Amino acid sequence: MTQGRPLLNRRLAEFGTTIFAEMSALAVRTGSINLGQGFPDTDGPEEIREAAVRALRDGHGNQYPPGPGIPELRTAIADHQRRFRGLAFDPDTEVLVTAGATEAIAAAMLALLEPGDEVIAFEPYYDSYAACIAMAGGVRVPLTLRAPDFRPDLDALRDAVTPRTRLLLLNSPHNPTGMVLTREELSTIAALAVEHDLLVVTDEVYEHLVFEGEHIPLASLPGMRDRTVSISSAGKTFSYTGWKVGWVTAAAPLVAAVRTAKQYLTYVSAGPFQYAIAEALRLPDSYFDSLRTDLRRKRDLLGDGLRAAGFEVHQPQGTYFITTDITSFGEKDAYAFCRALPERCGVVAIPNSVFYDDPDAGRSQVRFTFCKRDDVLHDAVGRLRRLAP
Numbered sequence: 073m074t075q076g077r078p079l080l081n082r083r084l085a086e087f088g089t090t091i092f093a094e095m096s097a098l099a100v101r102t103g104s105i106n107l108g109q110g111f112p113d114t115d116g117p118e119e120i121r122e123a124a125v126r127a128l129r130d131g132h133g134n135q136y137p138p139g140p141g142i143p144e145l146r147t148a149i150a151d152h153q154r155r156f157r158g159l160a161f162d163p164d165t166e167v168l169v170t171a172g173a174t175e176a177i178a179a180a181m182l183a184l185l186e187p188g189d190e191v192i193a194f195e196p197y198y199d200s201y202a203a204c205i206a207m208a209g210g211v212r213v214p215l216t217l218r219a220p221d222f223r224p225d226l227d228a229l230r231d232a233v234t235p236r237t238r239l240l241l242l243n244s245p246h247n248p249t250g251m252v253l254t255r256e257e258l259s260t261i262a263a264l265a266v267e268h269d270l271l272v273v274t275d276e277v278y279e280h281l282v283f284e285g286e287h288i289p290l291a292s293l294p295g296m297r298d299r300t301v302s303i304s305s306a307g308k309t310f311s312y313t314g315w316k317v318g319w320v321t322a323a324a325p326l327v328a329a330v331r332t333a334k335q336y337l338t339y340v341s342a343g344p345f346q347y348a349i350a351e352a353l354r355l356p357d358s359y360f361d362s363l364r365t366d367l368r369r370k371r372d373l374l375g376d377g378l379r380a381a382g383f384e385v386h387q388p389q390g391t392y393f394i395t396t397d398i399t400s401f402g403e404k405d406a407y408a409f410c411r412a413l414p415e416r417c418g419v420v421a422i423p424n425s426v427f428y429d430d431p432d433a434g435r436s437q438v439r440f441t442f443c444k445r446d447d448v449l450h451d452a453v454g455r456l457r458r459l460a461p
């Protein structure tokens with residue numbers, strides 16, 4: 073404290089260290105298998121890594137790249153949107169490269185919100201949402217996704233809209249629950265956004281990890297093209313989470329607004345990696361198909377193991393996370409459970425309870441990731457069996 077004031081400002085006072093840092097540190101300290109933080113333990117395609125090395129060697133991107141991203145990547149992003157989603161974006165005015173999806177979310181909130189504006193978002197939240205809304209001076213309004221299937225209550229969504237609502241912050245496929253919004257749900261959400269003239273920011277970083285159903289971009293629905301900021305990232309699709317290459321696609325005025333905030337956050341990032349991701353986005357369909365098939369198999373491997381260990385498993389339709397319930401063990405407190413898990417069986421997981429404003433809604437939910445090598449998952453499943461009664 074100085075001058076009798078806390079150092080951290082009021083907007084951020086409720087945010088401590090992220091749960092991922094806390095649990096990853098616990099994994100290192102206890103030598104546990106880390107099924108907490110969602111990062112793959114195998115790098116993505118070799119040729120993409122080589123493309124990054126080539127770019128570094130050839131001096132591509134070693135100095136500040138253009139503010140909105142290199143033209144090659146913006147064009148590749150636009151082509152990817154057309155190829156997989158049937159959406160046309162102008163690479164010059166409707167695409168923006170960001171430092172991961174994280175910066176895109178932050179820039180969107182900082183650009184689009186006035187202090188006091190309400191933002192309706194699904195809870196459990198991906199943890200940066202609440203912090204970014206707070207940094208922008210917005211007010212978060214949760215729409216609680218409830219176990220066992222985590223479908224959004226669209227009547228509750230309608231009721232949550234007030235004259236102060238500025239935007240909806242959506243995430244599908246949804247981390248941590250694995251819920252994937254259906255066309256019907258998206259249509260209802262779109263109609264509500266049009267009716268109340270709301271902006272929508274959609275986080276689609278798991279767009280290629282859908283195991284049941286399909287990923288439908290909200291921007292493709294009637295009336296949404298000009299009010300939707302779509303966000304995605306190379307991290308999850310190409311297994312290079314450390315490169316932090318993300319992007320925004322939206323109508324030109326929305327991109328211009330988000331770019332205004334973004335240019336004062338990082339200005340630019342990941343120069344040589346932008347060249348590599350431009351190539352990654354053009355990989356053949358077989359790459360995207362085998363990523364999905366492989367992760368579906370891993371989902372089933374871990375899901376079966378968790379069931380055998382005594383967890384109630386909420387089957388995810390997408391993402392690389394499984395949410396479980398621990399009441400079957402006679403336990404109720406996910407945070408206490410996760411803190412004790414390394415000691416009990418040498419595995420680290422994440423308590424979903426920290427992603428809810430409503431402390432009761434997720435109190436007994438624990439999340440595990442399955443984006444790990446098969447031998448690691450087999451080892452983890454063996455360890456988790458120690459919990460079985």
Ligand SMILES: Cc1ncc(COP(=O)(O)O)c(C=O)c1O
Nearest residue numbers: 172173174198247277305307318
């Ligand atoms: C829903 C969601 N959005 C955004 C991110 C962050 O993406 P990036 O690493 O590209 O910043 C993550 C990472 O876990 C995520 O799960």
